[in-house]
Amino acid sequence: MSERILSVLVEDKPGVLARVALTISRRGFNINSLSVGPTNIEGRSKMTIVTELESVEQVKKQLNKLVNVIKIVELDPDNNIESEVLLMKVSINKETQTSVIEKASLSGAKSVDVGQDYAIFELTGTSKELIKFEKLLKPYGIIEMIRGGRIAIQTKL
Amino acid sequence: MNKQEVSGGEALMLSLQEEAVDLVFGYPGGASLHIYDALFQQQAVQHVLVRHEQGAVHAADGYARATGKPGVIFVTSGPGATNAITGLATAFMDSTPVVVISSQVKSHLIGTDSFQETDMIGVSRPVVKHSYLVKKPEEIPKVVKEAFHVATTGRPGPVVIDIPKDLTDASYNFKFSYPKEIDIRSYKPVDEGHSGQIKKAVKALLRSKRPIIYSGGGVIQGNASEELTKLVRLLNFPVTNTLMGLGAYPGTDPLFVGMLGMHGTYEANMAMHNSDLILAVGARFDDRITNSPDLFALDAKKIHIDVDPASLSKIIAVDIPIVGSAKTCLSQLIEELEKEKYEIDKDSLEPWWDQINNWKKEHGLDHNLVDKAPPKGKILPQQVVQSLYRETKGDAFITSDVGQHQMFAAQYYHFDKPRRWINSGGLGTMGFGLPAAIGVQLAHPGSVVACITGEGSIQMCIQELSTCLQYGLPLKIININNQSLGMVKQWQDMQYGGRLSESTYQGSLPDFIALTESFGHVGMKVEKYEDLQKSMEECFKMTDKLVFMDIYVDPDEHVYPMLEAGKSMQDMWLDKDKKTWE
Numbered sequence: 001m002s003e004r005i006l007s008v009l010v011e012d013k014p015g016v017l018a019r020v021a022l023t024i025s026r027r028g029f030n031i032n033s034l035s036v037g038p039t040n041i042e043g044r045s046k047m048t049i050v051t052e053l054e055s056v057e058q059v060k061k062q063l064n065k066l067v068n069v070i071k072i073v074e075l076d077p078d079n080n081i082e083s084e085v086l087l088m089k090v091s092i093n094k095e096t097q098t099s100v101i102e103k104a105s106l107s108g109a110k111s112v113d114v115g116q117d118y119a120i121f122e123l124t125g126t127s128k129e130l131i132k133f134e135k136l137l138k139p140y141g142i143i144e145m146i147r148g149g150r151i152a153i154q155t156k157l
Numbered sequence: 158m159n160k161q162e163v164s165g166g167e168a169l170m171l172s173l174q175e176e177a178v179d180l181v182f183g184y185p186g187g188a189s190l191h192i193y194d195a196l197f198q199q200q201a202v203q204h205v206l207v208r209h210e211q212g213a214v215h216a217a218d219g220y221a222r223a224t225g226k227p228g229v230i231f232v233t234s235g236p237g238a239t240n241a242i243t244g245l246a247t248a249f250m251d252s253t254p255v256v257v258i259s260s261q262v263k264s265h266l267i268g269t270d271s272f273q274e275t276d277m278i279g280v281s282r283p284v285v286k287h288s289y290l291v292k293k294p295e296e297i298p299k300v301v302k303e304a305f306h307v308a309t310t311g312r313p314g315p316v317v318i319d320i321p322k323d324l325t326d327a328s329y330n331f332k333f334s335y336p337k338e339i340d341i342r343s344y345k346p347v348d349e350g351h352s353g354q355i356k357k358a359v360k361a362l363l364r365s366k367r368p369i370i371y372s373g374g375g376v377i378q379g380n381a382s383e384e385l386t387k388l389v390r391l392l393n394f395p396v397t398n399t400l401m402g403l404g405a406y407p408g409t410d411p412l413f414v415g416m417l418g419m420h421g422t423y424e425a426n427m428a429m430h431n432s433d434l435i436l437a438v439g440a441r442f443d444d445r446i447t448n449s450p451d452l453f454a455l456d457a458k459k460i461h462i463d464v465d466p467a468s469l470s471k472i473i474a475v476d477i478p479i480v481g482s483a484k485t486c487l488s489q490l491i492e493e494l495e496k497e498k499y500e501i502d503k504d505s506l507e508p509w510w511d512q513i514n515n516w517k518k519e520h521g522l523d524h525n526l527v528d529k530a531p532p533k534g535k536i537l538p539q540q541v542v543q544s545l546y547r548e549t550k551g552d553a554f555i556t557s558d559v560g561q562h563q564m565f566a567a568q569y570y571h572f573d574k575p576r577r578w579i580n581s582g583g584l585g586t587m588g589f590g591l592p593a594a595i596g597v598q599l600a601h602p603g604s605v606v607a608c609i610t611g612e613g614s615i616q617m618c619i620q621e622l623s624t625c626l627q628y629g630l631p632l633k634i635i636n637i638n639n640q641s642l643g644m645v646k647q648w649q650d651m652q653y654g655g656r657l658s659e660s661t662y663q664g665s666l667p668d669f670i671a672l673t674e675s676f677g678h679v680g681m682k683v684e685k686y687e688d689l690q691k692s693m694e695e696c697f698k699m700t701d702k703l704v705f706m707d708i709y710v711d712p713d714e715h716v717y718p719m720l721e722a723g724k725s726m727q728d729m730w731l732d733k734d735k736k737t738w739e
Binding site: 010011014015018019022026057058061062064065066067068069070 | 286466467
């Protein structure tokens, strides 16, 4: 099964997230990633839903039936810009400190906080880049890691 | 009226009046006291006090199905709200317009696990078309307007409005004004079918050699029976109705081949399976119709008209999908046909009709069973329905519960008009029949309303007999008593080696006559075939009384035909030993 990305424009009303999530989950599909945030239009939010769907058509139709859903676009995997944010707290000591920070910085991550025995990095990129970054720092001991939901936008008009 | 200062409770009542609501079904409680006080102080909206909230929703649902107008329900918070859930799910599955106005605990108590609190919006979410939690009293008119619009348009469905108690308090007043128009950007049901698709459909219809028209509940909900009847007669095509669609096309018309599906007629199922073209209107290729989807009508080109785009190609891939209301799309088809100076392929249609009539002759239903004494001496359930049909001259409103009696009613009572056959087809809710009949009788006070039920189903909402007395409803309850949960027993007989696990009552059935009498009604017990017709006459002579006929029937009777699971529509059991395959 391949990943499908749905970009769903909704009215910014209470309960919309629950309705959308329920519509997908009641058909037995998992949501791999989901992010919600405001758009440039007041009262409208955008949800980016990454899911592994066999029949995305049916789910799109069901989502379209929700009164608060305005528009659904399935993003073409070859024609979109995708981004995701990661925050990672890594364990460091005097010996590893330099190499950890160096590796992170070469990966494009920002050091947002460095303490005596830990460092926190922030990285924005595609899911692949984030996974690569995680593998890179894993040997040093990841204390905590959070990934935000993926967001995506189509490259053509 | 639009300028007075009103409370939230009064605003709700005024809003309902604006929606032309004259009847509400409900049950009061702590959180809905303000609303009930506002109800008390006006006359336009009447209220029917049920005995259980499930009954309120079914009654409103019955009212909606019989009239086409939305049914309205008041329930209180907590258990009042959760008791309404089965009713909501029933309405949701059959796409009927009901609006449940549930009261909620006071705003500041929401989320604190306060007395009689439940998250109604959360609990009801999977079984409603939409729902609203009202935040301010001033929102009430707009929310009501939107709720009625959503419930009644497109593919209709139930809507919940949850109102915290403090919002309806008489101590806070505001200026009432009811919105004239409603515009929901994200909700625009399509009415008209795409003209290109209509043209394609007409071409396919005229080209077909073995066509069949398969129509469902959407034709009834969409008030499109007239258009369907006209189209069928123009084309001279065979037509079949789903369980939910009975009455959309006259049941006694020669072009009608009976109900299709799980317990459909032999000729309807055979015609579907062997057709080369299926025109589906307001039907959804439900699993009780198609049997195995991968073996479903393999030679047929499929045209599907539905107001809900999500119904198209959901289960069966469709060749010509048409999104739009049944009424408009059927009118478009008729218009296009007439414009084309169409010619039907008579040379092909004639042998197709011969074939269908042969099927009917071979294994069609026997509609005169009631004329013959039953072989085992015990009344057959089919005979009860036939006797009822004759006695009411086919002109009664029939509600039904769920099980064997429901299937016998669908098979043997011919419905010539839409909105006459009211049953829970989608969810299959036992207990639906009696409260639904209450709603139907209130909608049509002078008409004959009968509830075909069984001794299992009737006990699920039997308390509503008390409601019937309060409002003087002369229902006729036809209890087909086979002393067992008949449909469960049938499956256990057929597939579980006759092991009747928990499907009999071990002699514990109540005395239904004494029970009915204790509720203030008339009870009649019928045990002999010789008494059936006479008792039926006697029952319907009592036009001003509720009569409960407890009719003992053969407990071993099964419903046939019956589709064999995992096979196609032509694979049916025709009786206990006869099957169409192998």
